Amino acid sequence: MELFRLTAHELAELLRKREVSSYELTRSVLTRIGEVEPQIQAFISVTGELALEMAQQADKLLSKGEAPSPLTGIPVAIKDNMCTRGVLTTCASKILGNFVPPYDATTVANLRKAGAVFVGKTNMDEFAMGSSTENSGIKPTFNPWDLTRIPGGSSGGSAAAVAADMTIVATGSDTGGSIRQPAACCGVVGLKPTYGLVSRYGLVAFASSLDQIGPITKDVADAALLLNVLAGHDPMDSTSANVNCPDYTQYLGQEIKGMRVGLPREFFGEGLDAEIESCVRAAVDQLHSLGAEIVEVSLPHSPYAVGTYYLCATAEASSNLARYDGVKYGLRVEADNIIDMFSRTRSAGFGTEVKRRIMLGTYALSAGYYDAYYLKALKVRTLIKRDFEQAFEKCDVIVGPTTPTPAFRLGEKTANPLEMYLSDIFTISVNLAGICGISIPCGITQSALPVGLQIIAPAFEEGRLFTVANAYEQATSWHRQRSQYLKV
Ligand code: GLN
Numbered sequence: 375m376e377l378f379r380l381t382a383h384e385l386a387e388l389l390r391k392r393e394v395s396s397y398e399l400t401r402s403v404l405t406r407i408g409e410v411e412p413q414i415q416a417f418i419s420v421t422g423e424l425a426l427e428m429a430q431q432a433d434k435l436l437s438k439g440e441a442p443s444p445l446t447g448i449p450v451a452i453k454d455n456m457c458t459r460g461v462l463t464t465c466a467s468k469i470l471g472n473f474v475p476p477y478d479a480t481t482v483a484n485l486r487k488a489g490a491v492f493v494g495k496t497n498m499d500e501f502a503m504g505s506s507t508e509n510s511g512i513k514p515t516f517n518p519w520d521l522t523r524i525p526g527g528s529s530g531g532s533a534a535a536v537a538a539d540m541t542i543v544a545t546g547s548d549t550g551g552s553i554r555q556p557a558a559c560c561g562v563v564g565l566k567p568t569y570g571l572v573s574r575y576g577l578v579a580f581a582s583s584l585d586q587i588g589p590i591t592k593d594v595a596d597a598a599l600l601l602n603v604l605a606g607h608d609p610m611d612s613t614s615a616n617v618n619c620p621d622y623t624q625y626l627g628q629e630i631k632g633m634r635v636g637l638p639r640e641f642f643g644e645g646l647d648a649e650i651e652s653c654v655r656a657a658v659d660q661l662h663s664l665g666a667e668i669v670e671v672s673l674p675h676s677p678y679a680v681g682t683y684y685l686c687a688t689a690e691a692s693s694n695l696a697r698y699d700g701v702k703y704g705l706r707v708e709a710d711n712i713i714d715m716f717s718r719t720r721s722a723g724f725g726t727e728v729k730r731r732i733m734l735g736t737y738a739l740s741a742g743y744y745d746a747y748y749l750k751a752l753k754v755r756t757l758i759k760r761d762f763e764q765a766f767e768k769c770d771v772i773v774g775p776t777t778p779t780p781a782f783r784l785g786e787k788t789a790n791p792l793e794m795y796l797s798d799i800f801t802i803s804v805n806l807a808g809i810c811g812i813s814i815p816c817g818i819t820q821s822a823l824p825v826g827l828q829i830i831a832p833a834f835e836e837g838r839l840f841t842v843a844n845a846y847e848q849a850t851s852w853h854r855q856r857s858q859y860l861k862v
Pocket of ligand 1: 502503504505527528547548549550551552553580687798
């Protein structure tokens, strides 16, 4: 049996019954990485030795019947912007190229407590700024469905690793679409939780009012298992919500009869690829045949979402990234005086896109422009949030495409940042509104590329996402499709 191909919930069963050991499973995943990684380049670090040690620990607990969670003994890949104690955490940036954190992010600590096995840190766009993983300061990652195409971004390494069966589950972070868009491009499941549900402590900050960590998995049930471990109140994060987290698996296997599914008219307009549109419409028909009621809704401020996001996110980034000055940690390029040292360190350490964002954000916050740009963006953000509140008066979930096009070719959008920014046109407003969304596979194009269906729910209603996504998944088989392109 090729253990690396299974899901966490399938493996949890086998591990619990001791039909396989975590050690065996971890070896199978590491061998798979050895075979496939040269073609995909999903990882910045593969932590083979640590993984085998953690697997042995997990096996001890499993043998005693003391596994703390269904994820005990399950291999997980962690996006390289989450601090891992004693393991290099680069954020795919030269400026953090030598950074080994002395502590774990809360999500990483939770995974450790659950007994999960860390197989490696995944590639990403530098500081999570991008939609293709081409902005990585280390290397690009290739889409397992077509090696000439991007895996999406910024969590492209995590999505590609899950899609190529190089890990069982992975974590990603999503500021404007960075979990859902790569999940759609790679044909896997990606969930962005409600702002505040998952702790950001130890997540390298990009835009603090938007960043959220979430699961990237092979199916919806695994996303629920992983969210169970990631979610929870954390006093170390002042924006962490003090809410009771249910066991998310209780929302699986529920009927969707009578549920109201809203289709925002703005998500089906110009710029949407025809094949994506037909896959998404077919998915909506499927939900209807499962008993859901389809209603039309409107999100009238959608056209302003990308502009609003690129003001809010860059403003926050310019402030967050001020800490990389060659003094506290990371890269330092010496000079005769401190100002030159700052400037040389930052010039050498940051890539082009990061510098562009710092400049944009600094400009938007500067005296004289603050009111015209940043303050205005905050006001529009409120209007976008209100659009969702009004839409959710008419429906329980909102459904639409995750991305406007399937995965594009490497190099296709690197010369035009604005075109790249438009990759997140359907995902960004969910972050601005602070609500939750999931992307699940819903089709394959003529050129054999996966298509993602986005389901959106109000704040802290992740349960609805699981119910609808799981019902759809049970009725279809898109999530079981794997790339035929990989040689092994
Ligand atoms: N692609 C968007 C950006 O470049 C979103 C990134 C993200 O969610 N981290 O900012």
